[in-house]
Amino acid sequence: MPSTKQVVSWIKEDARGWNRDGAHGILPILNECQNILAQNEAEQMLSYDSSTGSFPLITTQAGVYEYDMPATVWRVNEVLAEYIAYQEYGLSWMSNIAMGSNILPPNQRKSYMGRDFLRIQNVRTVDARYGTNAKVIFNYDPGATSTIYYYRGYTKPVQLTSESIQLTIPEKFHLSHVVPATIKLIEGFQNHTWDKTMAFIEEKYKPDIIKELNKGEQGTYGFIHRREI
Numbered sequence: 001m002p003s004t005k006q007v008v009s010w011i012k013e014d015a016r017g018w019n020r021d022g023a024h025g026i027l028p029i030l031n032e033c034q035n036i037l038a039q040n041e042a043e044q045m046l047s048y049d050s051s052t053g054s055f056p057l058i059t060t061q062a063g064v065y066e067y068d069m070p071a072t073v074w075r076v077n078e079v080l081a082e083y084i085a086y087q088e089y090g091l092s093w094m095s096n097i098a099m100g101s102n103i104l105p106p107n108q109r110k111s112y113m114g115r116d117f118l119r120i121q122n123v124r125t126v127d128a129r130y131g132t133n134a135k136v137i138f139n140y141d142p143g144a145t146s147t148i149y150y151y152r153g154y155t156k157p158v159q160l161t162s163e164s165i166q167l168t169i170p171e172k173f174h175l176s177h178v179v180p181a182t183i184k185l186i187e188g189f190q191n192h193t194w195d196k197t198m199a200f201i202e203e204k205y206k207p208d209i210i211k212e213l214n215k216g217e218q219g220t221y222g223f224i225h226r227r228e229i
Contacts, residue, residue, distance in 0.1 A: 004030075005164075010175065030182050031161075036198070039157055045157075045213060047072065053113070056151060057147065059146040069136065069153060073134045074128040075134060077125070079150070082117055184200060
């Protein structure tokens with residue numbers, strides 16, 4: 001397995017005059033390249049709770065509508081309630097969280113990892129930005145709970161702040177995709193051709209990595225059940 005240090009060395013062969021790190025450094029460009037290639041809605045980039053193997057829970061408070069996600073998450077694309085738990089709480093849970101008569105209950109049933117969930121429709125999400133975390137915003141009072149709401153979110157690639165940190169991208173792509181894509185980014189920086197460079201990387205290198213990160217058994221079910229609760 002090539003280390004990040006080795007990848008930097010390969011790039012340096014074609015990046016004459018560039019430092020390994022710091023000012024005019026290869027490592028920051030390599031990190032940006034990895035962000036471009038690996039920060040995607042790919043199944044192997046999903047966030048999960050290592051203590052349960054399931055999606056992470058959101059701890060909510062009565063009267064609080066907006067919640068920051070962990071710094072490792074860049075996007076939340078669904079907020080879910082486990083179907084069994086929802087059935088157990090039933091209308092009493094609906095009353096407890098004060099959804100109100102004008103707010104529809106969740107009715108999109110989805111299956112992940114062999115468990116049934118309901119997608120909560122009455123929320124919106126905001127992607128992480130520089131200096132701010134990704135957010136989940138409810139448009140009703142979610143109440144005080146730490147056992148109802150799960151989020152299906154995507155993690156950022158591990159940030160390469162030193163050469164001792166290994167790339168998130170699978171090693172089979174290091175030489176064939178990461179090295180030439182980083183060299184292209186350096187050329188774009190030098191030649192002020194960022195637009196063409198980004199389009200080239202998105203078209204030539206990114207699809208293969210997305211396809212690879214969507215492989216494997218992910219426990220997803222290919223159908224969505226819609227039913228009124």
